[in-house]
Amino acid sequence: MSNACAIVGIGQTKYDTKRIDVSLAGLVREAAVRALEDAGLTFRDIDAVVLGKAPDTFEGVMMPELYLADALGALGKPMMRVHTAGSVGGSTAIVVASLIQAGIHERVLTVAFEKQSESNAMWALSPRIPLQPTVVFGAGGYFAPLIRAYIRRSGAPENTGVLVALKDRQNANRNPFAHLQMPGVTYDDIANSPMLWDPIRYHETCPSSDGAVAMVMTTESLAKKAPTRPAWVHATAMRSEPTAFAGRDQVNPQAGKDCAKALYAQAGITDPMAQIDVAEIYVPFSWFEPMWLENLGITPENEGWKPVQEGATALGGKLPINCSGGVLSSNPIGASGMIRFAEAAMQVRGQAGEHQVDGAKIALGHAYGGGSQFFSMWIVGSEKP
């Protein structure tokens, strides 16, 4: 038994380095109220609230859903809190889809957020644990060696990362919510930016952002009453594997491959490059676009860089990726996965404005987290499956 589930409301905050104009409660409420307005609903109409975010240490508030229940209209209602590292925004949306598909609730509000400016994210990611040398330094230091290994293995042209970054920065200029706006950005701006964690350049990395995203998800009968076109959940999948074990392929992890396979099987997708109209995938460093194209089975192994070089992943290309500017342009960590899921839904609702892919009917939302080990994905469509 699985009921249909629709996304009928989406709200995002403006993403920025420091949203000092709002408190934590103000930030999540900004997204939640926008999602409710989009759905033509109020807090009163909501049956349950599900909150997703990455580690509590990012803001220094333990189990913040307790303090935020009031601001999210959740008093006296069921509330849950999901945390699956960087993939959490996606996992949270999947929990909400489950609540609808299982027939437990009819209208659920979900919010994912991060307000990294209220604490020290670098410290939160790399705490100084006794007995261990701190040589990794946050996400960049951890992922740079994987990127180097990918380049070696695939023989990808060295400017592939620059091309991805240029595309995503140009896309971000079309998205009013995107954190980094670089009007008139050029190839040289990216290529000449300083190396931080060689081979990762400054403009090939994601920023630290404050921000929140919210969605209202409902049953089929309520979706039909929604004021705007819903997006329909066609498939969801999650897969995890351990961080480090003997012989683990961290560049092209099995969990991601298995997750995509299960997802496509559910959605009836046999040729993802042809059948998916637009994708929002979690790319915190430019090189992860070609890496995930392979992991997602969209291209054969070692060929993920080819569509990038051909411009196939740009707006107007065969499979536009991260039309919103992606994680590279806005990265409130705990929300980044749900932003991917929400942007995918916006595309099939025809709601993406300047970064809309014309006539998008099937979209992929993708998130990953930890040491490339937690994956969550969904396929949404303009028609009920």
Next chain:
Amino acid sequence: MRDVAIVSFAQSPSIRREPARNDVEMLMPVIAEALERSKVKRDRVGFWCSGSTDFLTGQPFSFVGALDAVGAWPPISESHVEMDGAWALYEAWIRMQHENLDAAVVYAFGRSSLGPVPDVMCMQLDPYVLTPLWPDAVSLAALQARAYLEASGKTERDLAEVAIRNRRNAKANPNAQVKG
């Protein structure tokens, strides 16, 4: 609703302080025992879900390391709630209602000995106006108890009897920490 049965259960004894083992070493035998008792083979488990909170251990992503106790290979369908493990059970139950899923494993862990718990719990409050006052968890519980006594007309003795009953019940529970 689809009926879901709990077919096995395992726990480590609650003790004041685990002196040697880390989270993974504590969890491994417990998960293995629960699986063993269930007679459900590992590859039949379609979903795993855990509950824990980073602020108890003082380390971000503590659930990530705990996954090393599971043997998550080939990769598993898995989720985590930053809440009490009862909610992990709830998430698994939800999925069993609509997914083609016959067996799930739920686990939870917590280590209260690592940090100053009454102060740590203070981090759950409004971070702008309450946490900076550092009201500890015991004092807040006392405020609640006082409010309850005033509202209900019960006495301190009534509350004390709850404690007596629980300590007495614990005598029959080999996993309980405080008994008497």
Next chain:
Amino acid sequence: MSDAPKEIVKRIETPIHLTFQFTPGVGASRFLRGIAEGRILGLRCTQCAKVYVSPRGSCPKCGAPTLDEAKVTDRGTITSFSIVRVPSEGIDIELPFVCASILLDGADNTFYHVIREVPVEDVRMGMRVEAVWVPREELRASLESIRHFKPTGEPDAPFDSYKEHL
């Protein structure tokens, strides 16, 4: 009371100080005691027999304990690396430096450490390296007892010999 509009409070500082204890665990304790004696100890998975260095007490793939000691040398191969050119809080290593993923001879998993005594441009995947320890009397139960790794001068390991460890 004045009706004049008040400026909104946009930022307050609320420092949090909480002290936590850290329990390395039984497996990691054995490893760290080895380090304090100047040797690197691997632990073998009771199921798949793979050898873990810097063990956490379990083989993550099997979910089984790692119990038996296995001989691991303090020499190994760089499987991949990053040249760190950006400062980070709490790090007092001179920039730029190389942070590498190292596969020690006798081990089946990699771990991260710093590479020195070689220009950063000359570091390669496959480069053979060895541990540089602190003086004997300064050895303690911490990975910081290994100051860094440096090239051994041996020929590079072929890509095929470590490609399963990327």
